[in-house]
Amino acid sequence: MAYSGDALETVxxxxxxxxxxxxxxxxxxxxxxxKFLKLLxxxxxxxxxxxHKGWIQRRPGRMPxxxxxxxxxxxxxxxxxxxxxxxxxYERARxxxxxxxxxxxxxxxxxxxxxxxxxxGFFEIVGITKRPPELVRISAGARTTMQxxxxxxxxxLRAVCEGISELVVDTxxxxxxxxxxxxxxxxxxxxxxxxxxxxxxxxxxxxxxxxWWATASTDKDNGxxxxxxxxxxxxxxxxxxxxxxxxxxxxxxxxxxxxxxGSEFRDDAAYIEAAMTYGNSKxxxxxxxxxxxxxxxxxxxxxxGRLRIYSRSGVCTYEPNQAISRxxxxxxxGGTLIEWTIFGLGEQx
Amino acid sequence: MKGAIxxxxxxxxxxxxxxxxxxxxxxxxQRFRDEFLIPKLDEAMRRGEKLVVDLDGxxxxxxxxxxxxxxxxVRSQRAHRKxxxxxxxxxxxxxxxxxxxxxxxxxxxxx
Numbered sequence: 001m002a003y004s005g006d007a008l009e010t011v012x013x014x015x016x017x018x019x020x021x022x023x024x025x026x027x028x029x030x031x032x033x034x035k036f037l038k039l040l041x042x043x044x045x046x047x048x049x050x051x052h053k054g055w056i057q058r059r060p061g062r063m064p065x066x067x068x069x070x071x072x073x074x075x076x077x078x079x080x081x082x083x084x085x086x087x088x089x090y091e092r093a094r095x096x097x098x099x100x101x102x103x104x105x106x107x108x109x110x111x112x113x114x115x116x117x118x119x120x121g122f123f124e125i126v127g128i129t130k131r132p133p134e135l136v137r138i139s140a141g142a143r144t145t146m147q148x149x150x151x152x153x154x155x156x157l158r159a160v161c162e163g164i165s166e167l168v169v170d171t172x173x174x175x176x177x178x179x180x181x182x183x184x185x186x187x188x189x190x191x192x193x194x195x196x197x198x199x200x201x202x203x204x205x206x207x208x209x210x211x212w213w214a215t216a217s218t219d220k221d222n223g224x225x226x227x228x229x230x231x232x233x234x235x236x237x238x239x240x241x242x243x244x245x246x247x248x249x250x251x252x253x254x255x256x257x258x259x260x261x262g263s264e265f266r267d268d269a270a271y272i273e274a275a276m277t278y279g280n281s282k283x284x285x286x287x288x289x290x291x292x293x294x295x296x297x298x299x300x301x302x303x304x305g306r307l308r309i310y311s312r313s314g315v316c317t318y319e320p321n322q323a324i325s326r327x328x329x330x331x332x333x334g335g336t337l338i339e340w341t342i343f344g345l346g347e348q349x
Numbered sequence: 350m351k352g353a354i355x356x357x358x359x360x361x362x363x364x365x366x367x368x369x370x371x372x373x374x375x376x377x378x379q380r381f382r383d384e385f386l387i388p389k390l391d392e393a394m395r396r397g398e399k400l401v402v403d404l405d406g407x408x409x410x411x412x413x414x415x416x417x418x419x420x421x422x423v424r425s426q427r428a429h430r431k432x433x434x435x436x437x438x439x440x441x442x443x444x445x446x447x448x449x450x451x452x453x454x455x456x457x458x459x460x
Contacts, residue, residue: 154367154374161365161408177443180408184449187367187411194373290412301448 002066002102004056005127011056011102015068024086025079026310026333034331037085040070041334044093044101045206055101066102073108080217081228081339083120084148088213088230090125091150095209100126112140119145120215137167142221144171150213154190161186164216168225171218172345181298182227182340186214188291189229189338197233197336206334208232223346232335235312237268240275243289249278268314269326276309276316276324295338296324305342311335352398353438354389359406361385369413378417386422393436394428402453404441410449419453420460433457 002011018039021032056064078086090100103126106114117123119138124131124147136147146163149156161183169175193212198204209232216227233239245253256270276296279289292309299307300320307318310333316326358366362381368374386400393400404410419437423430434457439450 154365154376157367157409158365177445180410180443180445181448183365183409184411187365187409188413191368191373191411191413194368290416294412297448301445 001107002056002064002104003106003126003128004099004102009056009064011104012063012065013067013069013104014065017069017071017104019071019074022074022076023078024075024082025077026081026315026337027079031330033082034329034333036070037082037089037334038331040086040089041206043068043070044089054099066104069101069104071105072103072113073105073110075113076110078113078116080116080120080145080215080226081230081337083116083122084213084215084228084230085333085337087117087120087122087125087148088150088211088232090122091211091213092207092209092232094125095211096207102126103128115140116145119147119217121147137163137170143217143219145217146215148213148215150211151190152211153194154187157187157190160214160216164225164227167216167218168345171220171225172223176345178302181301182342185295185298185340186227186229188294192291193231193233196239197231199234199239202234202238204234206232218345220346223344225340225342225345227340229338230335235268235332235336236275236309237265237271237312237314240271245274246278249274252278265313265332266328268312269316269328270314272309272311272314272316273324273326276307276318295340298340299342302342304344305340308339308341310337310339352396353401354393354396354398355401355403355440356385356389357403357406359404359408364406364408366407366414367409367411369417373413378414378421381414382418382421382425386418387425387427390422390428390433390436394432399438400436401438401440404439404446404449405443410452412452415449415452416456416460420456423457423460430457430460 002009020036021029023029024033024036026033056066058064094100123129137144146167149160165175165179198208198210212231214229218225253274257267276292279293296307296318299305299318303320309316312332314328316324318324362385363376366376368377370379371377390400422433439453
């Protein structure tokens with residue numbers, strides 16, 4: 001059964017469905033999850049190129065058919081971050097084509113997965129539900145999620161920040177002035193997207209829509225707040241080395257960037273770490289381009305939490321009073337994904 | 350303090366100031382500097398008064414906004430760095446805003 005927007009119809013799949021991993025989570029099952037996300041990107045792009053008549057093919061006297069599909073009913077868990085990335089791919093498809101791939105066999109989807117996608121606003125993108133005029137927060141057990149916000153510039157900054165404040169008040173009972181640090185970091189994330197994510201001279205593998213996406217969730221049981229911010233841009237490992245970097249940054253990179261043969265992605269995390277530590281100044285002035293250091297500092301100001309930045313094939317994690325840890329992975333997140341996690345909120349409220 | 354000219358960022362400009370340049374945002378650091386900081390600083394210096402920048406009510410203060418506003422104030426060469434340091438006072442009620450005061454001072458010192 002295929003949903004295209006709010007229309008439901010029976011379609012035939014010409015190919016066997018592709019089975020996604022059971023758990024789609026960048027923390028718990030990173031490589032499988034990234035493979036799945038990559039497949040999702042490629043399928044949307046490939047079908048767009050191969051078929052200009054729509055996702056569902058129709059010929060007189062024959063059953064409507066699709067070329068194939070990803071069997072979402074086999075997914076048992078999807079994290080908020082992965083759900084946001086998936087939602088962003090569907091929104092890109094909707095913007096570029098005017099429609100999204102149909103959702104298949106929705107009645108068979110795992111309830112937890114369905115709820116997570118519902119929470120972030122996935123079903124509004126695919127046209128099954130209508131987007132309400134105000135941001136919605138949906139609770140499932142101890143977790144409450146703010147539906148995602150997407151924007152091209154700073155005009156949606158207020159919506160994101162007020163949504164997060166209301167989420168925290170709803171969950172923990174009172175506003176926290178320290179959210180100022182996170183709101184400021186989100187403001188910088190948006191400015192970074194405007195300045196760096198979609199350079200005009202970059203040859204994008206997938207057409208981009210010059211946007212960012214953000215969502216947030218709280219967990220009352222463990223007193224946490226998670227904010228996820230994503231763009232489909234060129235990524236830090238591409239844009240950072242092209243900037244006019246100061247001597248200190250170059251010296252730092254010289255020590256940690258490998259010189260041997262290997263994947264072109266092997267040093268991705270090194271560039272993320274440099275950007276988090278020294279900033280991403282285009283001008284060479286040390287005070288300018290402090291966006292990522294400010295994001296890192298926002299975690300220090302809270303004193304408990306974690307900042308994790310995935311960009312292309314690298315990931316860096318920062319916790320207060322600890323060194324940045326970095327690692328590389330097979331696959332790519334298809335842009336830059338920033339996750340702030342703050343712990344112990346219930347204790348303060 | 351003999352007297353003071355006060356800019357309340359939230360009520361006079363925006364409670365969500367953001368972005369470095371006017372091309373980034375209608376409430377950018379560049380616009381805040383050009384339309385508020387520079388004329389008010391000129392006026393304060395003419396009168397021999399302090400320029401108080403009040404942060405109460407502001408919901409976000411990104412480094413791009415702050416650097417372009419206050420670092421850019423030095424780069425605008427409307428006044429000597431030392432005179433700016435002596436004239437501009439950052440005021441706030443919530444102690445957590447000290448972080449942003451320190452950022453502003455650093456941007457002025459290093460611009």
